[in-house]
Amino acid sequence: MDDLRRTPLYEKHVELGAKVVPFAGWEMPVSYEGILEEHMAVRTHAGMFDVSHMGEVEVEGPGALRFLQLALSNDVAKVQIGGAQYSCLCAEDGGVLDDLFAYRLGGDRYLLVTNSANHEADLAWLGRWSRGEDVAVRDVADRYAMLAVQGPHARAIAAATLGVDLPPRMRVAAVRIGGRPALACGTGYTGEDGVELLIDPEVAPAVWAELLDAGVVPCGLGARDTLRLEACFHLHGQDLTPERNPIEAGLGWCCAEGTGFIGSESIARVRAAGPREKLAPFKIEGDGIPRQGNPVLAAEEEVGVVSSGTFSPSLEIGIGMAYLRPDLAEPGTEVEIDVRGKRRPARVASKPLYGT
Amino acid sequence: MAEATYPDDLRYHDQHDWVRLDGDEHAVFGITWYAQDSLGEVVFYDPPEVGATVDKDSSYAEVESVKAVSDVIAPMSGEVVEVNEALAEAPERINEDPYGEGWLVRVRLTAPGEAEGLLDAGEYRKLLEKG
Numbered sequence A: 001m002d003d004l005r006r007t008p009l010y011e012k013h014v015e016l017g018a019k020v021v022p023f024a025g026w027e028m029p030v031s032y033e034g035i036l037e038e039h040m041a042v043r044t045h046a047g048m049f050d051v052s053h054m055g056e057v058e059v060e061g062p063g064a065l066r067f068l069q070l071a072l073s074n075d076v077a078k079v080q081i082g083g084a085q086y087s088c089l090c091a092e093d094g095g096v097l098d099d100l101f102a103y104r105l106g107g108d109r110y111l112l113v114t115n116s117a118n119h120e121a122d123l124a125w126l127g128r129w130s131r132g133e134d135v136a137v138r139d140v141a142d143r144y145a146m147l148a149v150q151g152p153h154a155r156a157i158a159a160a161t162l163g164v165d166l167p168p169r170m171r172v173a174a175v176r177i178g179g180r181p182a183l184a185c186g187t188g189y190t191g192e193d194g195v196e197l198l199i200d201p202e203v204a205p206a207v208w209a210e211l212l213d214a215g216v217v218p219c220g221l222g223a224r225d226t227l228r229l230e231a232c233f234h235l236h237g238q239d240l241t242p243e244r245n246p247i248e249a250g251l252g253w254c255c256a257e258g259t260g261f262i263g264s265e266s267i268a269r270v271r272a273a274g275p276r277e278k279l280a281p282f283k284i285e286g287d288g289i290p291r292q293g294n295p296v297l298a299a300e301e302e303v304g305v306v307s308s309g310t311f312s313p314s315l316e317i318g319i320g321m322a323y324l325r326p327d328l329a330e331p332g333t334e335v336e337i338d339v340r341g342k343r344r345p346a347r348v349a350s351k352p353l354y355g356t
Numbered sequence B: 001m002a003e004a005t006y007p008d009d010l011r012y013h014d015q016h017d018w019v020r021l022d023g024d025e026h027a028v029f030g031i032t033w034y035a036q037d038s039l040g041e042v043v044f045y046d047p048p049e050v051g052a053t054v055d056k057d058s059s060y061a062e063v064e065s066v067k068a069v070s071d072v073i074a075p076m077s078g079e080v081v082e083v084n085e086a087l088a089e090a091p092e093r094i095n096e097d098p099y100g101e102g103w104l105v106r107v108r109l110t111a112p113g114e115a116e117g118l119l120d121a122g123e124y125r126k127l128l129e130k131g
Helices: A010-015 A035-044 A064-071 A116-130 A154-162 A201-213 A221-230 A264-273 B033-039 B112-117 B121-130
Strands: A019-023 A026-031 A047-050 A055-060 A084-090 A096-106 A109-114 A136-139 A145-150 A172-177 A180-185 A194-199 A217-219 A278-284 A295-298 A301-312 A317-324 A334-339 A342-348 B011-013 B017-022 B026-031 B042-046 B059-065 B069-073 B078-083 B105-109
Touching (some): A010 A019, A026 A035, A026 A221, A035 A047, A035 A217, A035 A221, A047 A221, A064 A116, A096 A172, A109 A116, A145 A154, A145 A201, A154 A194, A154 A201, A221 A301, A221 A317, A278 A334, A317 A342, B011 B121, B026 B033
Parallel strands (some): A047 A217
Antiparallel strands (some): A019 A026, A055 A109, A055 A136, A084 A096, A145 A194, A172 A180, A180 A194, A278 A317, A278 A342, A295 A301, A334 A342, B011 B017, B017 B026, B042 B059, B078 B105
16 A cells, blocks of 8 residues: 555545545545445535546647647647647547546637546656647646535535635636635536635645535545536546447547547547447346346347446436447347356437436 | 344354254344444345245345445254244345344254354454454
8 A cells, every 4th residue: 555645635634434445556446334325415505526636747848739639639720718628548449548627718728638548658658749849748737726616515515615706517717716716617527516616735624625615525536436426527447448439429529620639540440330339338137236247148249338427416326338230229228247257237328328 | 233243142254144042942043243334335135035045154145335245154953943034125224223123034953052163252352352
């Protein structure tokens, strides 16, 4: 455990009696009072997640847009100053190296928020492709603690408690939080309204304490996973991998091949020919909780594999996402999930599995 | 149940199961406070059939939390004579009352002598402390 990293909020998690687990090189809280309770707090009230393990990369310079059009799958030119956009970071063969949000902080200044497990590799990749471009790529992960405040009341409580004007959905604003410069982002990973706050690590414990006093419920990575899966948001490493391309993953909407980004040629070919498998959400009908790696069957034939599975606290059934033969990836299709040797009937559903 | 407890009248298996002996021939099995705490909130209990044979040290049921599934290991051998049907609707009882309403199965023992090899509460606590 010696070489695991701790976020500036680690002591707060311990104080609250969190169950702390190793995650992507960090000691992170998986739950405090219980995953079910925390999940429902976000669905009905407001919860907060310490996601300071996530990485931040600043891309700045006259060539920033040109470089990001090369590195990211989406059409970055569409992002206004103060805007946010979801993208994949793809390899030449179209495989997904990471998925991330890009925030445009200024005319030629962008911030990318990476998955912690991929942060170092992303930096090396971006560094390599930025050679010869008129742009600086900087690791600024140590500059920020990150708090996701999510739920139907999250925005109102955070604005009142922290005394800030929060940007609308898919926007970012420079604000002051805890007396220090900060970024407030109208994004999240739960399927609820809310904000993600990038704040000075030194003031993070005080900000956390203020939100806690205001009734925001501390939530761990366990609830973060059940919430995102109900909302059908991808998790890199499970639903997205370097072996899968964005078209298979249902992320064609964030690939603008016309920009000529790295991997765009491979992705254009897959889009034209149709993917060999498609990611689809499903619900178990009856007992059983699907898990990553479970085979999917139809007519006694193996037709796919579960990439993420869990118990849905909102629906009180097993749910998941699976890579399926494309003809089976239509909502309503009946399949079976082989859960540890037991065949569990399931039905392909539409996105999201919960909510609208 | 928030505080760790290991009642003195039970016997323990090192895979975090308890046994409540009931005469020479019968016993009730369950999982310990430590087991349910490690697992987190139990949302699904997949019991064995009544009449099924259970073998000491082998899996006879599954308990599943939001995050993980766990085999339940039989602390002794026998035949299942009753399963806790209430857990189908209320699996959270395994967390709330692991030694009471959260019991898993009642078994007719085929080798009652196996009880000798189990741990008492003090020995089980020591095992947990060693990690």
